[in-house]
Amino acid sequence: MRAAEDAAVAAGTSVDTLMRCAGEGIAAAVRRLAAGSDILVVCGPGNNGGDGSIAASVLHSQGFPVRIAATADPKTPAARNARDRWVGEVEPFAQARPAPILIDCLFGTGLSRALDDDLDTRMTELARDARLVIAADLPSGTDADAATAPDWARHAPVMVTLALGALKPAHVLHPAAAACGAVRLIDLGIDRPAAVTVAGTPDLPCPGPASHKYTRGMVAIVAGHMAGAARLAAVAALRSGAGYVALYGDGGQGGPDAIVHRPFDGDALSDARIGAILIGPGLGRDAVARDRLAALVAADAHPLVIDGDALHLLDLDAPARRTRPVVLTPHAGEFKALFGTPAGSLLDQARSAAARAGAIVVLKGPTTIVASAAATRVHPGGNPWLSTAGTGDVLAGTIAAQLAHPGADPLAAASAGTWLHARAGQLCGASFVADDLANALTPARAGA
Ligand SMILES: NC(=O)C1=CN([C@@H]2O[C@H](COP(=O)(O)OP(=O)(O)OC[C@H]3O[C@@H](n4cnc5c(N)ncnc54)[C@H](O)[C@@H]3O)[C@@H](O)[C@H]2O)[C@@H](O)CC1
Incomplete structure (x- = not known):
């Protein structure tokens, strides 16, 4: 975002103009929510504080009862110009009187270290005394990239965060995202960078008159030690749109009769009608599992989804030697074991991992990130009840079904599968x- 702001400034849009848009946007949002109550705007020394000065001036000119409290004098030229517009007193932050509406403009993206204890304590007091806390850009003390949250916002929740110009990683990644409350985007009239793209409803293919089971996508799933996990993935693949699902190896008993059971052999998996192969759910980590995974990756005959146990057996250099796409679906622990901790925000880390592996990476978590080397799609707001055994197997099957569809784009397919699962x-x-969950994919798919 800062790069976008810098580019806008370099292209001739002044910081003062951006700040005016930001301040007016904040004022408009506060006007809708304040309902005539007293408003306290707390301002820091930087441009976030400048946004607050503009917002307060606009609200004051419209007759709203508004006060400013500041931690220090403005330190940037734009913030000084903004404060010059303010006609009222400026209360010292430490002694500021609380108000029912608190507008937090202490620090935004320029935060350089954690909040000092005295600032954090005073923010806790002011926020606790408020009926409504609104943060400009970020709750002060939030690291925009690392997505850490300040203590005060844990004690006295922010109801609304007004993201200025673009979403930052902290608006979608936890714990910061939880501390932001509802996030509303304020348009500053500058091009939004693609750093945070929240995935919308996917454009899912529907069968036409000429469709048959193979044109809808055939999914092959390699079963292993825990046959139930592979069967869950198989049900998910069927219910999320695949036309044909076959379990190779020991798929055990049970599951819908629509699932076809076959022995594992290399010839079967070279069937040209297969649209995608899933390996990993319940696979086990023995030598047989390792050999099967290695053979599938090397054969390069079909798109692959690699999940669960198979992620522990994967030679990370192998996917890049293939021509057909690979989707990896690690949770945080598997991600760390595979890739360590790359630099940057979790979004940057997922993108670096995708570049390293030559694969699409689906980094599973409370916010799931789907990344290629060039782009990310963010899926926030997953139901916390998804934290139960087997939901990862369901996700892997759902993604495999989207990938199996003829002509599927791997990033879009992985993102669509993640969306359907959520x-x-x-x-x-x-x-x-x-x-x-696997059964609920039918109504989820029907409603998409
Ligand atoms: N860059 C731009 O062109 C625009 C920025 N805007 C706003 O400006 C914000 C970024 O402004 P700034 O870069 O000035 O940064 P901030 O206003 O977030 O804060 C920077 C100031 O806070 C001090 N500081 C940082 N961490 C601190 C800490 N823990 N304790 C005490 N002091 C601390 C710094 O020394 C500096 O003086 C955005 O979040 C947004 O609200 C908007 O006005 C639109 C235009």
């Missing part, structure tokens, strides 16, 4: 099991 999770509500 939607099914929402439909399930509370205290569900992975089998329910």
